[in-house]
Amino acid sequence: MQRWKQEVPAVLLLAGLGLAPFIGFGEGYVLTLLARAMILAMAAVSLSFIVGGAGLVSLGHAAMLGFGAYAVVILDDLQIVEAMVVLPVAMLAAAGFALVTGAIAIRTSGVHFIMITLAFGQMAYFTATSLSGYGGDDGYTLYARSEVNGARILSDRLGFHFICLGALTLTWLFCRMLLASRFGRVLRAVRGNPMRARALGFSPYPYRLVAYVIAGAIGGAAGFLFANATEFVAPAYISWQRSGELLFMVILGGISGLHGALLGALGFVLLEEWLSHQWEHWRIAFGVLLILAVLFLPNGLAGIPNQVARMFRRG
Amino acid sequence: MLSLRGLRKNFGGLAVTDDVTLDVSPGEIHAIIGPNGAGKTTLINEISGVLPLDAGQILFDGRDVTRLPLHRRARLGLARSFQITSIIPDFSALENTALAVQAGDGSSFRFFRPTASEARLNTAAMAALDSVGLAHRAATPAGAMSHGEKRQLELAIALATQPRLLLLDEPLAGAGPEETERLIGILRSFRGRYTIMLVEHDMQAVFALADRISVLVYGRLIATGGPELIRQNPEVRAAYLGEDDIPLSGAPC
Numbered sequence: 001m002q003r004w005k006q007e008v009p010a011v012l013l014l015a016g017l018g019l020a021p022f023i024g025f026g027e028g029y030v031l032t033l034l035a036r037a038m039i040l041a042m043a044a045v046s047l048s049f050i051v052g053g054a055g056l057v058s059l060g061h062a063a064m065l066g067f068g069a070y071a072v073v074i075l076d077d078l079q080i081v082e083a084m085v086v087l088p089v090a091m092l093a094a095a096g097f098a099l100v101t102g103a104i105a106i107r108t109s110g111v112h113f114i115m116i117t118l119a120f121g122q123m124a125y126f127t128a129t130s131l132s133g134y135g136g137d138d139g140y141t142l143y144a145r146s147e148v149n150g151a152r153i154l155s156d157r158l159g160f161h162f163i164c165l166g167a168l169t170l171t172w173l174f175c176r177m178l179l180a181s182r183f184g185r186v187l188r189a190v191r192g193n194p195m196r197a198r199a200l201g202f203s204p205y206p207y208r209l210v211a212y213v214i215a216g217a218i219g220g221a222a223g224f225l226f227a228n229a230t231e232f233v234a235p236a237y238i239s240w241q242r243s244g245e246l247l248f249m250v251i252l253g254g255i256s257g258l259h260g261a262l263l264g265a266l267g268f269v270l271l272e273e274w275l276s277h278q279w280e281h282w283r284i285a286f287g288v289l290l291i292l293a294v295l296f297l298p299n300g301l302a303g304i305p306n307q308v309a310r311m312f313r314r315g
Numbered sequence: 316m317l318s319l320r321g322l323r324k325n326f327g328g329l330a331v332t333d334d335v336t337l338d339v340s341p342g343e344i345h346a347i348i349g350p351n352g353a354g355k356t357t358l359i360n361e362i363s364g365v366l367p368l369d370a371g372q373i374l375f376d377g378r379d380v381t382r383l384p385l386h387r388r389a390r391l392g393l394a395r396s397f398q399i400t401s402i403i404p405d406f407s408a409l410e411n412t413a414l415a416v417q418a419g420d421g422s423s424f425r426f427f428r429p430t431a432s433e434a435r436l437n438t439a440a441m442a443a444l445d446s447v448g449l450a451h452r453a454a455t456p457a458g459a460m461s462h463g464e465k466r467q468l469e470l471a472i473a474l475a476t477q478p479r480l481l482l483l484d485e486p487l488a489g490a491g492p493e494e495t496e497r498l499i500g501i502l503r504s505f506r507g508r509y510t511i512m513l514v515e516h517d518m519q520a521v522f523a524l525a526d527r528i529s530v531l532v533y534g535r536l537i538a539t540g541g542p543e544l545i546r547q548n549p550e551v552r553a554a555y556l557g558e559d560d561i562p563l564s565g566a567p568c
Binding site: 123177180181182183184185186188189192193195196198199200201203206207210305 | 385386404413424426427429433
């Protein structure tokens with residue numbers, strides 16, 4: 001019962017996104033915004049999987065998006081636009097990067113892990129800026145969006161909306177399944193008490209590395225969609241600020257469950273969009289709101305229902 | 316079962332383990348006692364693989380485990396409890412114990428099935444909880460349990476790994492009189508079923524439980540033998556002299 005209840009916000013949110021185009025949010029501009037929110041939510045959910053699930057606070061997750069996005073760019077330049085090819089390449093590229101950098105980073109923990117993932121992320125960023133064949137700093141405009149079996153589904157606004165929604169839903173279900181499995185239980189145990197886990201016979205390293213690579217692959221898939229959403233890829237998309245934003249979405253939403261990342265990402269993107277239309281100096285207000293959220297929502301947006309319930313009980 | 320051969324460990328210039336040679340035979344409860352700072356917990360840490368040795372050899376079931384890391388020794392059946400309770404606070408008592416069962420049940424690189432509903436793990440975990448009298452608290456988050464219950468859970472976790480040797484580091488630490496009573500009862504029920512190496516300050520418990528006792532003073536073993544022998548050993552008495560209560564005299568068996 002308790003477990004089932006926890007899933008309600010995520011299910012409502014996903015259902016709401018599915019209905020959005022039919023209840024007055026079907027304009028091109030709104031759909032573009034929602035697609036962006038869903039893609040970032042996908043990256044945030046995969047980040048939440050390693051932060052909340054495995055205790056790996058990465059400040060380099062944008063690099064995973066970067067590998068996915070640049071896979072699209074490089075293949076586009078070679079005139080390969082078939083998603084059946086591009087998507088696996090994007091995911092494998094990001095997973096490969098996660099494997100190599102994770103193998104080193106996971107030997108550290110705590111603040112060191114944060115710094116080393118940041119460093120690897122920045123390495124990826126500067127590599128991207130030096131890819132002069134693909135626009136370097138200025139970025140690269142795709143010739144066309146990817147095709148699926150030759151069909152141009154991704155170019156259709158509504159089609160793209162539902163592909164993003166499907167990818168987000170799959171990501172959420174997949175990460176949820178992982179956390180509930182034996183594998184996920186070991187991850188959670190290692191996060192809760194590493195010494196206990198080791199005394200039981202679990203070496204944390206391989207579990208954490210596999211989790212990190214899985215999150216990387218999902219990040220790569222999000223990068224694939226991101227490139228297709230904007231039809232343009234620039235290094236700025238994958239700078240450390242983006243990693244920070246993703247981490248912020250996870251914390252804003254609450255790390256006690258994956259649905260927190262969903263709420264956090266959507267809340268973050270929509271609030272940012274709305275505020276930027278209200279006031280020229282919106283970033284000041286945005287910053288203040290985010291600080292207030294961290295101060296007064298210890299369990300993030302996902303923790304609000306419980307917090308309200310507790311307030312009422314206290315009278 | 317377990318053989319320690321000439322174990323040595325220095326912290327700076329201080330010998331915390333000084334040429335310790337000791338055998339634990341199958342089925343016995345072997346207690347390690349000694350004044351504060353004698354190096355008892357250090358010894359447990361060396362045997363379980365938390366601390367590396369400077370010299371010496373640890374044989375477990377005839378196999379040299381001296382260089383194996385903690386998790387590999389655990390795989391071989393060396394289970395330990397901690398002096399300071401070491402549980403996973405977010406997990407329920409059942410999940411804490413089921414994780415321990417899972418450790419001994421093949422690979423944990425299984426990604427698809429929800430493990431909370433794996434009857435095989437949960438049944439064995441419930442049995443372990445039951446044998447320490449915690450079955451009724453299975454669903455309680457471990458972090459929300461009383462101190463005594465956490466000590467019981469710690470024992471259940473150790474049992475659930477199906478250990479060949481239990482290393483118990485002060486299982487009674489911090490327990491109140493009633494809790495102590497209950498924990499001693501649980502430990503007594505282990506007698507004959509498990510091989511146990513026990514570090515404990517509570518002399519009453521030690522003399523009630525142990526088949527053999529080894530006395531550690533400043534890292535050196537000064538005596539090993541049955542409770543009666545240890546009680547009468549003049550060296551042991553001397554080692555405990557100067558502590559306020561001389562626990563050896565008053566301990567009923």
